[in-house]
Amino acid sequence: MSVFKPHYIFEKTTKITPGFLKELGISNLLLDVDNTLTTHDNPDPTPGIPQWIEEMKSAGIKMVIISNNNKERVEPFAAKLGLPFTSMSCKPLPFGYKKGMKILGGNRHNTAMVGDQIFTDVMGANLSGMKCLMVLAIQAEEGAGFKFKRKIEKGFIEKYLKQQGGAL
Template sequence: MRLGITAAFRRVTEITPDILKKLGIRGLILDLDNTLTTHDNPVPGDGVLDWLDVMKKNNIRLIIVSNNHPPRVKPFADMLGLEFVSEGKKPLTKGFKEAVEKMGLPKKYIAAVGDQIFTDVLGAGLFGVKMLYVDPIEHEKTTFFKVKRKCEKPFLPRKYYNEQEKK
């Protein structure tokens, strides 16, 4: 079972307007931690600022949905000039629902982007939007996360979008 991954990428910055066009995606619900930057890091990951600019210039609607708390999410989202939903409760659909209302786009044009199988991928599936999986920027060191990452293994993508295209 692949748990509904539309396409997988090594980094969020590999997602291009062209790819989104091909997949029929006009809006992205972005995870924060380990997708846009590492946990608790106030600085966006390498190339993320430029990537967001390209997305905005191509009229891709963007919003952050994070399970993290407002003190973590709000300053980060504000700095990037993005709308956000904090305490999104993924994989429950509450946060996604709120995000889609803010985006004003039909669900069929929206994809969730994130690095965790049991929150981002499962949540996108339950809510019924496309899912762009990205590898976590770095592997977490806490025992909780180590167990979580181990459980994810059977569900991780076997093929990555760009690597498929190279064939």
């Protein structure tokens, strides 16, 4: 399997249910922040996310935020959701994924990554030997660097969406 291929693609994070995770044997989630739980650099979670986090907690799903963004960005955001975090995680390198699993007491079989980017979140999950539940980015970022990356990503996402028969 390609390191770029997510195991599942969801329309958005809140579409992931405790029942779906249970069927996969997943009890730990590593969560990306930007465009997964909120828009880029937005200090507040997207509407519906705090309730979703609470629903997951109630179902016994343990979660940690794994972000490539800096501590100043990630720490206050994680605090709002009552979650532990690692910042500057260097995704797609497996280092941050290992740290996240250690925080939760999970392993690569019962942990999955939730994130919006093929070349960081998805690739790192595959390199770490865990499942990746990809979500479609909440909002396209501004800036030439992002535009270039998203353009390359688009081809992969369209192909995988077609194979899956659309987003879950």
